[in-house]
Amino acid sequence: MTPAPDTTPVLFDRALLARRQHRASSLGAATFLLDRVAGDMAERLSAVKRDFVNAADIWTPGEGLASLARFKSVARIALEGSAQEVLPLEPASLDLALSALAFQSVNDLPGVLAQIRRALKPDGLLLAAMIGGDTLTELRQSFAAAEAECESGVSPRVAPFADLRDVGNLLQRAGLALPVTDVDRVVVRYDNAFALMQDLRRMGATNILVERRRTPTRRATMLRMAQIYAERFADADGRIRATFDIVWLSGWAPHESQPQPLRPGSAKARLEDAVKSVPRRE
Numbered sequence: 001m002t003p004a005p006d007t008t009p010v011l012f013d014r015a016l017l018a019r020r021q022h023r024a025s026s027l028g029a030a031t032f033l034l035d036r037v038a039g040d041m042a043e044r045l046s047a048v049k050r051d052f053v054n055a056a057d058i059w060t061p062g063e064g065l066a067s068l069a070r071f072k073s074v075a076r077i078a079l080e081g082s083a084q085e086v087l088p089l090e091p092a093s094l095d096l097a098l099s100a101l102a103f104q105s106v107n108d109l110p111g112v113l114a115q116i117r118r119a120l121k122p123d124g125l126l127l128a129a130m131i132g133g134d135t136l137t138e139l140r141q142s143f144a145a146a147e148a149e150c151e152s153g154v155s156p157r158v159a160p161f162a163d164l165r166d167v168g169n170l171l172q173r174a175g176l177a178l179p180v181t182d183v184d185r186v187v188v189r190y191d192n193a194f195a196l197m198q199d200l201r202r203m204g205a206t207n208i209l210v211e212r213r214r215t216p217t218r219r220a221t222m223l224r225m226a227q228i229y230a231e232r233f234a235d236a237d238g239r240i241r242a243t244f245d246i247v248w249l250s251g252w253a254p255h256e257s258q259p260q261p262l263r264p265g266s267a268k269a270r271l272e273d274a275v276k277s278v279p280r281r282e
Contacts, residue, residue, distance in 0.1 A: 176251025
């Protein structure tokens with residue numbers, strides 16, 4: 001039988017992402033978001049009262065999770081060589097899968113989550129943080145307005161980001177139990193839009209969309225973008241705001257020890273009887 005063709009849309013140039021991350025390290029990486037995530041991840045793991053022996057860090061840039069000293073050994077899966085998004089993980093081989101600020105650039109996130117689910121032992125944990133929600137909404141709006149004025153049309157500048165509900169649905173679709181998602185909103189202030197863009201370069205987080213414009217942006221467009229940004233998103237002191245939404249996701253490989261939902265029709269009492277038993281107030 002001929003296998004069905006892969007219809008997953010390719011949004012991101014992951015080979016370019018690897019080069020951008022390498023460039024960021026040579027420029028002196030801006031790690032304030034990654035440092036925040038690493039600290040939060042350590043705190044979240046400290047609340048889990050169990051031992052994890054076999055752990056893997058999936059595509060976290062740089063040495064972002066090196067501070068997790070609780071684990072003597074965390075196998076790192078680097079971005080290089082992962083353009084096809086196939087994880088080199090054996091089934092039921094991990095107690096813990098971690099990832100920090102990497103999943104937002106995955107073309108087939110449902111497929112990657114399914115691979116992680118297969119790699120987790122029963123009652124194994126996935127804990128990850130990714131950029132999502134309204135991240136860089138100010139930059140997106142400013143570029144769109146500037147290009148509408150100065151160019152022949154609007155080009156994709158800022159990647160589409162998953163929201164909280166999307167991520168929760170993907171965890172369930174992958175077969176992970178007890179899924180939990182939440183958002184940490186970080187607002188960073190800059191002197192101007194160009195300072196923000198310099199930080200994005202030092203994060204390795206500039207445009208890697210496959211459909212990005214391949215010609216250099218006109219100087220007039222860039223200046224107009226910065227002007228619009230300052231007009232719409234500056235505080236009283238003149239500094240601009242940049243929003244970063246960090247979406248946290250966690251889920252467990254199913255295990256019989258976990259709380260299970262009741263089967264339909266298995267309740268021992270009827271809701272009607274429970275309501276009737278509540279004393280009425282006169």
